[in-house]
Amino acid sequence: MTKRNELAVLIAFVLFSAITACAPTTSPSASSQLRVVATTTQVAALAKVVGGDYIALNGLLPIGVDPHEYELTPADLRALADAQVIIKNGLGFEKPFDQPIANLGGKVLVVDTSTGAAIRKGDEQEPQGDTHIWHSIPNAIVMLNNIRDGLIKADPAHADAYRTNAAAYEDKLNELDQYIKQQIATIPPANRKLVTNHDAFGYYLDRYGLTLVGSVIPSMDTSYEPSAKELADLVRQIKAQQVKAVFTEASINSALAKQIAQEAGVRVVEGGLYGDTLGPPGSGAETLDGMLKHNTDVIVSNLK
Numbered sequence: 319m320t321k322r323n324e325l326a327v328l329i330a331f332v333l334f335s336a337i338t339a340c341a342p343t344t345s346p347s348a349s350s351q352l353r354v355v356a357t358t359t360q361v362a363a364l365a366k367v368v369g370g371d372y373i374a375l376n377g378l379l380p381i382g383v384d385p386h387e388y389e390l391t392p393a394d395l396r397a398l399a400d401a402q403v404i405i406k407n408g409l410g411f412e413k414p415f416d417q418p419i420a421n422l423g424g425k426v427l428v429v430d431t432s433t434g435a436a437i438r439k440g441d442e443q444e445p446q447g448d449t450h451i452w453h454s455i456p457n458a459i460v461m462l463n464n465i466r467d468g469l470i471k472a473d474p475a476h477a478d479a480y481r482t483n484a485a486a487y488e489d490k491l492n493e494l495d496q497y498i499k500q501q502i503a504t505i506p507p508a509n510r511k512l513v514t515n516h517d518a519f520g521y522y523l524d525r526y527g528l529t530l531v532g533s534v535i536p537s538m539d540t541s542y543e544p545s546a547k548e549l550a551d552l553v554r555q556i557k558a559q560q561v562k563a564v565f566t567e568a569s570i571n572s573a574l575a576k577q578i579a580q581e582a583g584v585r586v587v588e589g590g591l592y593g594d595t596l597g598p599p600g601s602g603a604e605t606l607d608g609m610l611k612h613n614t615d616v617i618v619s620n621l622k
């Protein structure tokens with residue numbers, strides 16, 4: 319090899335090394351994003367609204383899965399360990415996550431979105447309070463702003479964006495609150511009675527003036543198994559109070575609800591309401607506001 323050729327090879331080698339050294343293993347934007355893990359579909363949707371492109375969001379609970387009875391995967395545990403911020407519903411709603419999060423020993427910023435929310439009284443299975451806080455728009459706004467504050471704490475450089483995003487969504491939720499009130503007002507007062515699959519809608523019912531006649535699973539926790547007497551009582555109540563429909567839920571097997579509706583001689587609204595999960599992409603219920611609007615429209619069209 320001539321001296322000249324040697325030089326050419328050397329230059330080529332140096333250039334090649336420089337290029338490969340510069341080639342990032344992940345895109346620059348991805349590496350600068352805040353690593354956020356959210357437990358439930360509801361808090362993941364809120365985190366997405368607030369964090370936008372500044373966060374790399376990993377929502378752990380799949381759409382359509384019952385959070386009360388979820389089993390964590392090894393990938394979930396790795397995601398929790400690798401997170402910079404963990405966002406959870408709180409109040410024990412995602413109970414299976416509580417111990418693994420506690421095991422991280424305070425090394426990660428954990429945002430409990432229920433902090434400061436107005437909590438309804440719980441039941442025997444949920445003694446710490448009704449966990450389904452996001453069905454009340456004032457509580458959803460508290461959750462939103464807890465997420466905003468957590469992201470600002472972890473990533474102050476993008477504080478303005480987080481504030482702007484949260485404020486815009488708060489406006490949207492307040493408009494939706496008005497819409498729901500107007501819609502529920504179109505249901506004749508005598509028909510404003512609900513039978514649901516489990517006790518997930520207390521916040522919604524309280525806010526919009528509906529009454530819960532009963533639930534197929536008469537508990538805030540879906541793992542509760544109703545007795546034959548409880549089921550028979552519910553059928554009697556549906557008949558006595560002339561309830562118009564039984565609403566099933568997206569994340570719960572509807573067989574028992576169908577049976578109850580049949581025995582009571584009323585309509586069953588299949589896959590009707592989103593209680594503990596948001597809807598799949600394209601359903602219109604994949605956002606918190608979309609889900610609340612969906613539930614409202616389903617309730618109104620079936621009780622009018």
Ligand SMILES: [Zn+2]
Binds near residue numbers: 518538539
């Ligand atoms: Zn529930």
